[in-house]
Amino acid sequence: MWRHVWLIAANGLRRSLRDRSILIQAIVAPILIAVVVGAAFGSGFSLNVTVGIKDADGSDISEQIAQGLTGAGGDGIAFSSVDADADAALDSGAYDAVIVLPAGLSDAVLSGEPAQLDVVGEAKDPLAQSVAESVAAGIAANLQTARVTAVAATSAGVDAGPAIQRAVTATPPLTVEQGEVTGTFSVMAYFAPGVAMLFLFFIIGNGARSIIEERREGTLPRILAAPVSPASVLLGKTVGVLIVGIVSMTLVWLITWLGFGAYWGDPIGVFLVIVAAVVAIAGISLLITGLARTENQADALTTIIALLFAVAGGTFFYGASGVLSDLRLFTPNGQALAAFVNLAAAQADVVEVLPQILLLTGIGVGCAAVGLVALRNKVLT
Amino acid sequence: MAAPVLQVTDLVRRFGDHTAVDRVSFQIQPGETYGLLGPNGAGKTTTISMIAGLLTPDSGEVELLGEPLTSGRKSLIGLVPQDIALYPDLSALENLQFFGKLQNLHGEHLKQRIAHVLDVVGLTDRAKDRIDTYSGGMKRRANIAVGLLHEPQLLILDEPTVGVDPQSRNSILEAVDVLGGSGMAVLYTTHYMEEAERLCDRVGIIDSGRLIAEGTRDELMQRLGENSTVTFRVNGGAEQTHAWRVELAGMPGVSGVQGEDGQVAVVAANGPSLIAPAVQAAQSHGLDVVGVEVAEPDLEAVFLHLTGKALRD
Ligand SMILES: Nc1ncnc2c1ncn2[C@@H]1O[C@H](COP(=O)(O)OP(=O)(O)OP(=O)(O)O)[C@@H](O)[C@H]1O
Ligand SMILES: [Mg+2]
Numbered sequence: 065m066w067r068h069v070w071l072i073a074a075n076g077l078r079r080s081l082r083d084r085s086i087l088i089q090a091i092v093a094p095i096l097i098a099v100v101v102g103a104a105f106g107s108g109f110s111l112n113v114t115v116g117i118k119d120a121d122g123s124d125i126s127e128q129i130a131q132g133l134t135g136a137g138g139d140g141i142a143f144s145s146v147d148a149d150a151d152a153a154l155d156s157g158a159y160d161a162v163i164v165l166p167a168g169l170s171d172a173v174l175s176g177e178p179a180q181l182d183v184v185g186e187a188k189d190p191l192a193q194s195v196a197e198s199v200a201a202g203i204a205a206n207l208q209t210a211r212v213t214a215v216a217a218t219s220a221g222v223d224a225g226p227a228i229q230r231a232v233t234a235t236p237p238l239t240v241e242q243g244e245v246t247g248t249f250s251v252m253a254y255f256a257p258g259v260a261m262l263f264l265f266f267i268i269g270n271g272a273r274s275i276i277e278e279r280r281e282g283t284l285p286r287i288l289a290a291p292v293s294p295a296s297v298l299l300g301k302t303v304g305v306l307i308v309g310i311v312s313m314t315l316v317w318l319i320t321w322l323g324f325g326a327y328w329g330d331p332i333g334v335f336l337v338i339v340a341a342v343v344a345i346a347g348i349s350l351l352i353t354g355l356a357r358t359e360n361q362a363d364a365l366t367t368i369i370a371l372l373f374a375v376a377g378g379t380f381f382y383g384a385s386g387v388l389s390d391l392r393l394f395t396p397n398g399q400a401l402a403a404f405v406n407l408a409a410a411q412a413d414v415v416e417v418l419p420q421i422l423l424l425t426g427i428g429v430g431c432a433a434v435g436l437v438a439l440r441n442k443v444l445t
Numbered sequence: 446m447a448a449p450v451l452q453v454t455d456l457v458r459r460f461g462d463h464t465a466v467d468r469v470s471f472q473i474q475p476g477e478t479y480g481l482l483g484p485n486g487a488g489k490t491t492t493i494s495m496i497a498g499l500l501t502p503d504s505g506e507v508e509l510l511g512e513p514l515t516s517g518r519k520s521l522i523g524l525v526p527q528d529i530a531l532y533p534d535l536s537a538l539e540n541l542q543f544f545g546k547l548q549n550l551h552g553e554h555l556k557q558r559i560a561h562v563l564d565v566v567g568l569t570d571r572a573k574d575r576i577d578t579y580s581g582g583m584k585r586r587a588n589i590a591v592g593l594l595h596e597p598q599l600l601i602l603d604e605p606t607v608g609v610d611p612q613s614r615n616s617i618l619e620a621v622d623v624l625g626g627s628g629m630a631v632l633y634t635t636h637y638m639e640e641a642e643r644l645c646d647r648v649g650i651i652d653s654g655r656l657i658a659e660g661t662r663d664e665l666m667q668r669l670g671e672n673s674t675v676t677f678r679v680n681g682g683a684e685q686t687h688a689w690r691v692e693l694a695g696m697p698g699v700s701g702v703q704g705e706d707g708q709v710a711v712v713a714a715n716g717p718s719l720i721a722p723a724v725q726a727a728q729s730h731g732l733d734v735v736g737v738e739v740a741e742p743d744l745e746a747v748f749l750h751l752t753g754k755a756l757r758d
Contacts, residue, residue, distance in 0.1 A: 075543050
């Protein structure tokens with residue numbers, strides 16, 4: 065069984081390698097487009113994010129946090145306090161994201177409850193969002209320390225006040241890394257994965273459709289006339305497109321990183337997001353192929369969905385706002401881009417992009433399951 | 446007696462309300478070459494697809510060497526599909542390697558088998574060229590090579606000579622002749638009666654999904670009985686010819702009429718005695734009969750006799 069799966073996958077790979085258009089779409093085009101766009105933005109592409117701090121608690125502790133932050137801005141990142149409602153502040157356009165210190169924050173910290181910070185303005189701008197989120201995460205971590213300290217101190221019969229004070233006023237981690245943030249985030253690291261994902265829809269779509277094509281061409285019946293199970297054929301095709309997708313997108317990553325200096329962020333995180341994005345795209349392609357009535361219909365649907373997802377996912381409009389940016393997170397491309405931005409701009413690690421990795425993988429596996437069942441019924445009986 | 450290589454019993458397959466294969470039964474003995482002769486749409490490919498396990502029958506049974514065909518026993522069959530089923534962007538060698546490995550051949554054995562089948566179909570020199578650089582005849586031969594690779598007990602060839610040049614056709618027929626002679630059982634479908642006559646030990650005549658006659662060439666000829674084929678060459682319009690054909694078909698003893706465009710063949714119980722009234726009828730339709738020939742009986746005539754229509758249009 066697995067030998068047959070591998071043989072079928074390898075046969076697909078061999079044929080892909082022979083197909084110039086796949087090499088161009090999978091590797092050359094994304095790199096070229098990213099390099100051109102990168103050059104257009106110029107090396108002077110700068111981060112310019114204003115994060116608002118809304119103190120809804122009004123306690124000593126929250127005030128100290130807010131004060132600490134507003135003084136901490138630097139290259140391209142500014143913090144300023146928000147008096148109005150957070151949503152109104154965002155709507156005014158003066159802020160890219162707002163961190164909310166919720167009412168009851170200090171009580172929570174002092175009583176040892178977990179502290180929860182909200183970030184409003186998600187999806188308005190993936191970069192601002194990830195900056196704000198990592199700042200919020202930093203504060204939450206500080207508060208966590210404070211909480212643990214408070215619990216420990218209280219149980220030991222010691223006054224917890226000074227320990228809490230120290231933790232709360234500790235500098236949020238992002239301010240330390242600001243220099244790095246602006247220095248390493250490359251516009252190429254945004255456009256390369258975006259464009260690569262767009263083309264992956266076409267390449268992987270081709271791969272998925274090859275099941276139908278092979279039936280028409282007669283090679284699929286011939287495979288099934290050998291002692292090969294239909295399941296091996298479907299698995300072989302799936303493994304084949306996954307490998308094509310992962311290898312090509314990994315190459316785009318390595319070439320833009322090592323060849324053009326576009327740092328995509330933590331390598332393990334980047335690789336896992338690549339894998340998850342490919343799984344999602346492969347699943348969606350199998351679903352389209354399984355549900356479409358004809359090969360041509362599958363082809364047309366793939367093109368429409370690929371472009372729709374690419375546009376809505378923010379592939380072409382870095383930092384778009386309004387309706388487009390709200391749609392962003394409803395697309396696999398947008399989710400993957402949010403993860404890539406988080407990795408590249410906010411120096412996130414794997415754990416921080418785990419939600420997107422799991423979501424993308426889940427989308428992929430779910431769609432693939434439905435698509436493969438439909439394909440089995442349509443093509444293999 | 447040993448179990449037949451292939452035993453097909455009451456095979457039925459419908460597409461919608463059209464019955465493509467209707468209670469077809471036959472068997473093939475070891476070493477036998479069996480021909481399935483029938484016109485376009487007769488149900489040959491549908492029958493073969495069910496035998497090879499690619500299509501589920503609505504009812505009926507297929508047994509290979511006395512047992513049903515399970516996925517694991519598919520290697521008993523070597524299928525050569527009607528349409529070229531090869532990867533055009535790969536070479537013949539690469540195609541053979543891929544399909545050979547799927548048949549669980551590997552290593553030195555696979556290499557030897559590939560060399561052997563390339564030799565059988567005469568493609569050794571071109572093995573490394575991509576299939577899409579081949580001529581139609583070469584593609585057909587490569588198509589056959591894949592079916593032979595794993596030394597099947599039963600080789601199924603579905604109209605392997607359709608659309609090839611005479612030279613390739615001849616070399617295909619020779620190869621099949623050799624394979625049949627070597628003890629392999631062969632199921633050969635065709636709508637060329639010459640091929641069936643030349644290659645096959647026994648022939649089944651299939652029409653509209655039904656196996657209407659079966660036997661060796663001589664047995665089938667006996668079905669003709671006293672019937673013989675008379676071929677008339679006539680000059681005249683198509684409309685007149687048509688009217689004349691209709692009249693011929695209604696004459697006593699006539700079991701089939703075929704042909705257009707100046708040449709009309711009639712199978713009749715009393716062939717020679719038909720000539721006079723037929724010529725008279727032709728004249729009454731304003732046609733000129735310029736030649737008459739009483740033909741040697743052949744499978745074409747058998748088919749015409751049994752179905753009242755031509756093998757090919
Ligand atoms: N998948 C299908 N769906 C619907 N009808 C089909 C299908 N396959 C075959 N048929 C019909 O079944 C009948 C028999 O077809 P089949 O291909 O078996 O004939 P054949 O003898 O192989 O003809 P040919 O010499 O043209 O290859 C035809 O009327 C054909 O239209
Ligand atoms: Mg056919």
